[in-house]
Amino acid sequence: NVLREQINTARMNDEHYDNRLNTVQSEINMRKEQKASFEEEKKNLSEKLREASQADTVVKKRLIDVQTQIAEHTEEIEQRKQEIMDLLGNRASTKAKIQHFDTTRDQISTRKSVLARNILEVSAKAKEQEEQLHEHEERLSEIQDKIRLYNMQITENEQKIQKLQEELNVRQEKLNVGRTAYHREASRLESLKNITERYDGYGNSIRKVMANKDKNPGLIGVVADIIKVDKEYEIAIETALGGSIQNIVTDNEDTAKKMISFLKTNKFGRATFLPLTSMRGGGGIRNEEALKEPGVIGTADKLVHVEARFTGLAEQLLGRTLVVRTIDDGILIARKYKQSIRLVTLEGELINPGGSMTGGAFKNSSNLLSRRREIEEFEKTVAMLKKDMDAAEADVSRIKSERAGCYNMVDDIRQELRKASVIENTAKMNAEQTKTRMEEAKQSCAGYVAEQGKLERELGEIIENEESIRMELEVSENLEKELNLRIEELHALLEKERDTESEQLKISEESHLSLAGMEQQNLFVSENISRIEEEIVKFQAELEELDKNKDHASDEIKEKEDKIKELRGTIDNSRELFDEIEKEITEQTEGRDALNRKHKQFLQMREDLSKHISALDKECFRLDSQKQSYEAASEKQMNYMWEEYEITYNHAMKLRDENLTDLAYMKRQIQELKNEIRKLGTVNVNAIEDFKNISERYAFLKNQHDDLVEAEQTLMQIIDELDAAMRKQFAEQFLKIKEEFNTVFRQLFGGGKGTLELMEDEDILEAGIRIIAQPPGKKLQNMMQLSGGEKALTAISLLFAIQNLKPSPFCLLDEIEAALDDNNVTRFAQYLHKLTKNTQFIVITHRRGTMTAADRLYGITMQEKGVSTLVSVDLLEDKLDR
Secondary structure: OHHHHHHHHHHHHHHHHHHHHHHHHHHHHHHHHHHHHHHHHHHHHHHHHHHHHHHHHHHHHHHHHHHHHHHHHHHHHHHHHHHHHHHHHHHHHHHHHHHHHHHHHHHHHHHHHHHHHHHHHHHHHHHHHHHHHHHHHHHHHHHHHHHHHHHHHHHHHHHHHHHHHHHHHHHHHHHHHHHHHHHHHHHHHHHHHHHHHHOOOOOHHHHHHHOOOOOOOOEEEEHHHHOEEOHHHHHHHHHHHHHHHHOEEEOOHHHHHHHHHHHHHHOOOOOOEEEHHHOOOOOOOOOHHHHHOOOEEEEHHHHEEOOHHHHHHHHHHHOOEEEEOOHHHHHHHHHHOOOOOEEEEOOOOEEOOOOOEEOOOOOOOOOOOOHHHHHHHHHHHHHHHHHHHHHHHHHHHHHHHHHHHHHHHHHHHHHHHHHHHHHHHHHHHHHHHHHHHHHHHHHHHHHHHHHHHHHHHHHHHHHHHHHHHHHHHHHHHHHHHHHHHHHHHHHHHHHHHHHHHHHHHHHHHHHHHHHHHHHHHHHHHHHHHHHHHHHHHHHHHHHHHHHHHHHHHHHHHHHHHHHHHHHHHHHHHOHHHHHHHHHHHHHHHHHHHHHHHHHHHHHHHHHHHHHHHHHHHHHHHHHHHHHHHHHHHHHHHHHHHHHHHOOOHHHHHHHOOOOOOOHHHHHHHHHHHHHHHHHOOOOOOOHHHHHHHHHHHHHHHHHHHHHHHHHHHHHHHHHHHHHHHHHHHHHHHHHHHHHHHHHHHHHHHOOOEEEEEEOOOOOOOOOOEEEEEEOOOOOOEEHHHOOHHHHHHHHHHHHHHHHHHOOOOEEEEEOOOOOOOHHHHHHHHHHHHHHHHOOEEEEEOOOHHHHHHOOEEEEEEEEEOOEEEEEEEEOOOHHHHO
């Protein structure tokens, strides 16, 4: 059946291939017709495109020719304009030279008469200065000999001072080192004493009790003050004492009771008291043979030094603790005696009865046991350092006295030397000044003579150059007229050529647009032809694939029909074999079912055993965990009992009260006791240090606050002083400007009156200023009612008034006289020229009167488009300033 279905599918595919072949063939024929049509259209477009390209090239060439002609004419026009600008610049320079020659001729005549008079005066002055120079040089030689003697004496004393200074430096260095060491050790000694007296490192309750030691003679002191120990055993003994090191020793139980009442009343906390009447000793260790073990140094109470009355106290606190050298020795001893002995090593490791061990890095900043020993050591060191420091100070004082004597002698000599130097400098200065004046007189005389000759030469040159300059002006004017005519002709030609350029631009744009359209159309046709060729190739490939698949389907149908015949023969020959196989299969199936049932029972038994084993393992694990937890809790509880109450488990069993069986009652009692402890409040062990830090910060901030308040008051006073000075200075300067303004106003206007007034009822530093002007022939009026030119001239008057009072070395004026008429411009220029004595002016202007008064003119011209050029004209030589 499967083969029959495959045969039907192959026949249907064969029919599909025939239909697709016909369709693909028709598509190929249609594409070939389209390709032929597009190729014909492309041939026609190519011809048109060639003709349009030739026409566009011709139009562009014509346009370039016209634009080239326009550029040449434009360049020639700019060249002619530049020539005219050069002519104008040269003509202005020439006219300025003529004015300069006229002015120079007058100046030369005046200058020649002045020079003749100056030559006579300078010659007489030079002779007088030569006589004075001889007198000053003799006086200078005498005083220089005296100065050399003083310098030799100073050098000898300075060498002696240097030797003393070197010795003093060595002594001073030694003194500084000794003083630093002394103050450091003394400071440490004082600090240690203060710490000891204040009981720093002790609990708050301990300090409160010991503060009343003077009032209660029964208070003997803390354990750390009573016990003394060698430095070698300090760590071991302090570890053995533990919290007991801060316990307070009293003479009897009554004193202890009184101080406990004191703590309760003031809520200062709790403390442990050790009455001497109750301290009978602990009986020592039970296993005395342990003292003979290797590594054992002895019991802790035998390694400390106490007074005879404190022997029982030392035995009570330390008699049951054995001191060994290393922790290894301690472990061996603890194991040997069944963890029943309390052991401590020299490095501070602790082995408690019961087996718990305490150790690690020993960190103890309080050093309660070593304080007394350190105080004694520091006292010896400080005394020795003080003795060395006093000896060094005596040596330093002796050397300083010798050095002071040398310094006094040097100061006396230098005083005389200064007087001599003043006389020497005066004589030298007088000689130099006299010599300089003499040389200046000679140079001035020579200069005057040279200037006379130069003036004669300049006068001759001026007469020779005047005629040539006038001819040069006539030639320049004629050439300017010719250049202007040529520029007008070129402008006319340029207008015609620009019209032609516009027409050619229009034609060129139309030709370019037509050519671009044809090129776009040609590109479109080419793309269509390429697309059609690709589609034809694709259809031909598909046609070949269809032919190949069609032949293959016919062979497949024939092969499957042969296979069907073969399968039918095989089925007919195998029927008896099928019956035998089915019978054997039935027997094997029954046997398999029996085995499966037996195997299933076995698996059920194995699963039950596995579940039971797993349950037993879980129970064992739970019991082991619970055992370890109980052991850890027991160990923790035993350690707690020893650390908190210093009793072992066996000792606690002896103290057990059989009546205390109510756990809830005991928990309530514990909670009540904890609440009472909590009500006592927390103990801030850093309170003293916090108070010290806050006090220092308060003092620092208070000083800063006071400084700021004082600075504010100082600044306000300075501001008031500055304000008063500003008011005074402004009032004085305003009056001066007011007077100067009236003077300048009268000179610039040729009369009239100008004044300045402050606005009334206003602060002088904030008041407005009213400018009132009265030009000649007009009534007094506000500046805002004047004409534009009068306003400008009034403003210029105010500017020049300020300039007269406080001349500046340099001033830039930008067309400030633009609104003035010609007469006022002339007054402005003349007055400006008066101010050049103290000030150099740069004036930006377009007014002829201002330019005429200038010493030098600078103009800006543009010879080439976008390129600026500077043109300068000298109107007056530097000699005219003399």
